[in-house]
Amino acid sequence: MNENNNSRLWYNVAxxxxVVSAAFALILSVLLVVNYIQTKSVDPLNSKALNQLMTQLQKDQNDEALKEQIRALDLLARKAYFTYQWQIRTGGFLLFAFVLTFLIALKYMSSLQARFPDLTEIPDSEKAWENRLLARKYIIFTGLGLFVFAFVLSVLTEDEMSRAGFGKDESPGxxxxxxxxxxxxxxxxNFRGPEGIGVAYNITAPTQWDGKSGENIxxxxxxxxxxxNSPVIWGKKLFLSGADHKTQVVYCIDADTGEILWQTELNDISGSPDRRPDNSEDTGFAAPTMATDGFRVFVIFGTGDVACLNFEGNRIWAKNLGVPVNHYGHSSSLITYRDALLIQYDQNSGGRLIALKTDTGDQVYDRQRDTEISWASPIVVNTGNRYEIILNSNPDVVSYDPLTGQELWRIDCMSGEVAPSLAYADGIVFAVNEYAILAAIKPGGTPKILWESEDDLSEVSxxxxxxxxxxVATSYGTISCFDGKTGERYWFEDLPKGFYSSPIITGDNVYLMDMAGTMxxxxxxxxFNLVNTCELGESAVTIPAFMHNRIYIRGLKNLYCIGK
Structure with missing residues (x-):
């Protein structure tokens, strides 16, 4: 009898x-599910407030108070994100512990229950609800299913946050x-500067130079x-690539002096073709602009070879993506987003969006695209509450999640052989191609064309x-200015030479170089209010790079640094 009473005591404790473990596990499960939904819809590191401040800074790039405000807000967001990640990991561990305690308690109750069958006992009404609850197996199994679901979501949430740019071993600070x-x-x-949209920040660019006389060179x-390909710059290191029928090479150049710090040949990549593809002379084998994440530099060639080097010129990884099936030659430039190298690989055989891990070259995803061949390059922009990689192609402008490759939206508005990349400003995407239209697109779940124009469309620029x-600038020499919200064409100007290079905005000036090297x-x-025209002294079709209050321009033969 005494043993029976002890068993009952331990049974009630268990x-x-x-019950308590199940209650806490249920609360944690609900919190983790809500947390996962919130993580999918909001990116605290890319807040609307921070982007508004960056837009203000573009107007007044010498506002030191605004710069400090941006730094403070960015630091606050990052600290909050680290804390958020710690909370997710802790919540997942606690959920696992409570569920494990619940299961052990149930097992212990089951082992004790057989020891005291007493049919004369009248159930205590205060305990009856607990007995009924624990006796219903479907409730237990449903609860366990919810717990498992919530735990999986906590793991997925932490994984997505880690992929968003934070390692699992990081902590606040x-x-x-x-x-x-x-x-x-x-x-x-990368190509066309930060985000790939042709806007230069934090710079007072020169407005007078002459390549022949050496003025301000x-x-x-x-x-x-x-x-x-065009220059890319991080800190005081400038990177370019070159290729011909014999070699493929990456150059690192001191941005202050023009000294070539190192050059690395990339001719022994596994899978690289023995014979170069038949690319046109206008494209060659090193048309795509490189990209850097500040720690590594990435290059792709017309052979389909892609490689990663560190800032000392040592190869980290290299692979071949398959020889491009492209009648002009591959020219889409690279761009990075967090820990992913993003590659638009549209060919005659169909399109692909490829993401590789920046540190290893391992494939993150290879998204097949039902598009025609294109030569455009991707942009990566924050459209409000998320970052999107947006691609121009025939027949659609398509947006994807840069981390997963999931399609976010698409709109049919292009045709022909698409070479111009997209522009983005103030919540609007701008797409253009010759024999198609200039379209202003409002992105989102149901994108729509706000306005369109058929006047003087770009072929390359x-x-x-x-x-x-x-x-918009055309290959036959016409520049047009449109109202971004309404599509009204305010002015157009016909100039002697055509444009393959693309315009860059810095402050309230626009810089545009024609094929003869005239800026x-x-x-x-x-x-149309012309500030100046400046001669490079040789032909050029690349995109100028703006940094250090200088302009770096690659001509057909030479690389120039322009500044006072």
């Missing part, structure tokens, strides 16, 4: 432990290996191996936009 948007905008990390060096205007500098205004 029962209370099971530790620095991230992935640069924030402010640091990215202080550099020139700080240095000029010859690049031994040709290429139509990409458009550029700010919150008021969008500028037209004009105001971003409703009327």
């Amino acid at each position: 029962k209370r432990v099971a 530790e620095s991230s290996q992935i640069p924030g948007i402010e640091e990215i905008r202080k550099n020139w990390p 700080q240095w000029k060096i010859e690049i031994p191996v040709p290429g139509y 990409s458009p550029v936009a700010n919150e008021d205007f969008v500028f 037209y500098i004009f105001k971003a205004e409703k009327k």
Whole structure:
């Protein structure tokens, strides 16, 4: 009898432990599910407030108080994100512990129950609800299912946050290996600068130079191996690539002096074709612009070879993506987002969006795209509450989640052989191609065309936009200025030479270089207001890079540094 009473005592203790554990596990499960939903819909590191401040800084790049406010907000967001990640990990561990305690308590109750069958006992009404609850197996199994579901979501949430740029071993106060948007905008990390949209930040660019006389030319060096790619810069290191029928090479150049710090040949990549593809002379084998994440530099060639080097020129990884089936040659440039290298690989055989891990080259995803061949390059922009990688192609402009490759939206508005990349400003995407239209697109779940124009469309040059205007340049020499919100064409100007290079906005000036190397500098205004024209002294079709209050331009043979 005494043994029976002890068994009942321990049975009741175990029962209370099971009920309390289940209650806490249920609360944690609900919190983790809500947390996962919130994580999918909000990116605290890319807040609307931070992007509004960055837009204000673009208007007044010498506002030191505004810069400090941006730094403080960015630091606050990162600290909050680290704390948020710690809370997710802790919640997952606690949920596991409570569920484990619940199961052990149930097992212990089951082992004790057979020892005291007493049919004369009248159930205590205060305990009856607990007995009924624990006796219903479907409730227990449903609860366990919810617990497992919540635990899986907590793991997925932490994984997505880690992929968003934070390692699992990081904690508040530790620095991230992935640069924030402010640091990215202080550099020139890819084709057409930060985010790939043709806007230069934090710079007072020169407006007077002459390549032949040497006026305001700080240095000029010859690049031994040709290429139509443009400079990318991080800190004081400038990167270019070159390729011909014999070699593929990456150059690192001191941005202050023009000294070639190192050059690395990349000719022994596994899977690389023995014979170069038949690319046109206008494209060559090194047309795509490189990209950097501030720690590594990435290159892709017309052979389909892609490689990663560190800042000392040592190869980290390299692979071949398959020889491009492209009648002109591959020219889509690279861009990075957090820990992913993103590659638009549209060919005659169909399109692909490929993401590789920046540190290893391992494939994150390879998204098949039902598009025609294109030569455009991707942009990666914050459209409000999320970052999107947006691609221009025939027939659609398509947006994807850069971390997963999931399609977010698409809209049919392009045709022909698409080469111009997209522009983005103030919540609007601008797409253009010759024999198609210039379209202003409102992105989102149901994207729509706000306005369109068929006047003087670009064949190669990409458009550029700010919150008021969008500028388009054609291969036959016409520049047009449109109202970004309504599509009204304020002005157009016919110039002697055509444009393959794309316009860049810095402050209230627009810089646009024609194929002869003449730079037209004009105001971003409703009327054409020419500030100056400056001669490089040789032909050029690349995109100028803007950093250090200088402009870096690659001509057909030489690389120039322009500044006072």
